[in-house]
Amino acid sequence: MLFSAIVFIVETKTYKKRDKHLLMLFFAVGCSVPGSSYTIVDHTYDAVVVGAGGAGLRAAIGLSEHGFNTACITKLFPTRSHTVAAQGGINAALGNMSEDDWRWHMYDTVKGSDWLGDQDAIQYMCREAPKAVIELENYGLPFSRTEDGKIYQRAFGGQSLNFGKGGQAYRCACAADRTGHALLHTLYGQAMKHNTQFFVEYFALDLLMDSSGGF
Template sequence: MWRCVSRSLRAPSSRTSLSGSRFSRFFSSSSSQTGDYTIVDHTYDAVVVGAGGAGLRAAIGLSEHGFNTACITKLFPTRSHTVAAQGGINAALGNMSEDDWRWHMYDTVKGSDWLGDQDAIQYMCREAPKAVIELENYGLPFSRTEEGKIYQRAFGGQSLDFGKGGQAYRCACAADRTGHALLHTLYGQAMKHNTQFFVEYFALDLLMASDGMCTCQGVIALNMEDGTLHRFRSAQTILATGGYGRAYFSATSAHTCTGDGNAMVARAGLPLQDLEFVQFHPTGIYGAGCLITEG
């Protein structure tokens, strides 16, 4: 039923040489078992793989600036794993008490046991209040104080004055369904800006050019509804495919967190970074993988 959402199906104007035996099967015009096998071609300015919070926001940013953008996702966007985030979003808004993004940065660096990328942490904490206000402007239904401000709750690992000022109230939330609200809000914005969604399309491999420069020229994907292959050509490809927590016996990740994007990158011969850092929620039920939320 979701095929009708894929509104822009266009054949490419030219074919590009793609290297590697692992890709040759995508360009064969015939099969010894089934005869001719049709590959459906699509051409876009940008392709985003994944429709969680990160993927949807990337698609919105591209689409609203005029780029013809496709979003490929193996799940309906509002079922992506971001929906499991219940507690909220940390940002030094200072709605409940005085706060500072530098205190937020200190807590984050400390919480990472000083292994986190401090440049990235600084940027994230400094920009977090702007990001939350942006989500509010998009229409995310945050919980409110009596004065009408965004309500912020206390969470573990949050402090004031570099750990010397007591508990911080920093977590902006939409009751205990923040991820659910976030996905619905971002999906609506992406549709508003005419992002083309390919739902229940499973990305199989990156399409790499034979230019010796490791240039990615798109993605090959499987339509899980009818088994057809779809070749997406694009100038830019963004992977926002989530983690691989389900590689482990006991984890709070959903069963869809299987590291598909990491595997595509590895098969294409591109580097992966910090694979040893896998998030395990500290409060859960061993074996069952059920999360006990702070929210």
């Protein structure tokens, strides 16, 4: 089973003075914490995602669109998460500007990590990157375009063709200089479309587990 009962203890920024164990107890039974001005409410979800940057939003979308009742806990409103600061773009061997190959992308990435990166993970990322970019396009991300309507790709350092022997690659798909901004707005819209429940300006405090390690 992908997810069983996942329970997080959450609190808003407005509640600063707390007894951690007392908070856990009253969260579980849904009673008011003495001295507080609000009631702790017990929520039940199939899955809880902590964080609403690009990765967190995409995880929430994947769960929600497969029918899981999903909540996303975030310290900030999702479109203010730090992904918004990413200006450059997304590297993917689409080959829209010149011939390209995900294996060349993988070579550049492994080399760029000084051969310290997890090569299995790098292989997966580079192989699947074109599909991820097309998925974002289908979600509605407003990528910059070439004159013939293809996704525009710009050149960045560390990109090469033919395993470093073929010159500069043009591999970075972008939405002008605000790719992160466009990405967050697109993913947040998709998460809302799939009825993801957001807890904005909340924190996860504890993950409760039983003696067998289950949630």
